[in-house]
Amino acid sequence: MAETEHTVVTRSNRGQWEVSVAERPDLSQSFSSREEAIDAGRTTADELGWRHVVQDAEPTGVITDPADE
Numbered sequence: 001m002a003e004t005e006h007t008v009v010t011r012s013n014r015g016q017w018e019v020s021v022a023e024r025p026d027l028s029q030s031f032s033s034r035e036e037a038i039d040a041g042r043t044t045a046d047e048l049g050w051r052h053v054v055q056d057a058e059p060t061g062v063i064t065d066p067a068d069e
Contacts, residue, residue, distance in 0.1 A: 008048070010041035011055035019044060 009020045013030075017037030021027040027044055031037040038054055045052035 006048075006050040008041050008045040008050055008052045009055060010037045010052070021048075024048075 005023065007022070009022075011018060011020065012034070017031045017034050019027075019029045019031070019037055019041040021044060029037075029040055031040065041054070042052050044050075
């Protein structure tokens with residue numbers, strides 16, 4: 001089994017926090033708060049019976065939108 005299989009990943013992405021579910025993209029979500037994202041990631045992982053991983057990153061304090069660049 002690949003490392004990303006059956007894993008819910010919570011990580012920072014361009015100033016937002018996202019919950020990524022590779023095998024179930026319909027369950028992936030974005031949050032402005034790290035705590036909200038971790039809670040949602042943990043809940044999703046528990047519901048699926050999968051592993052939850054948090055990839056920490058330094059907060060930038062800025063949410064960017066690719067359309068603005």
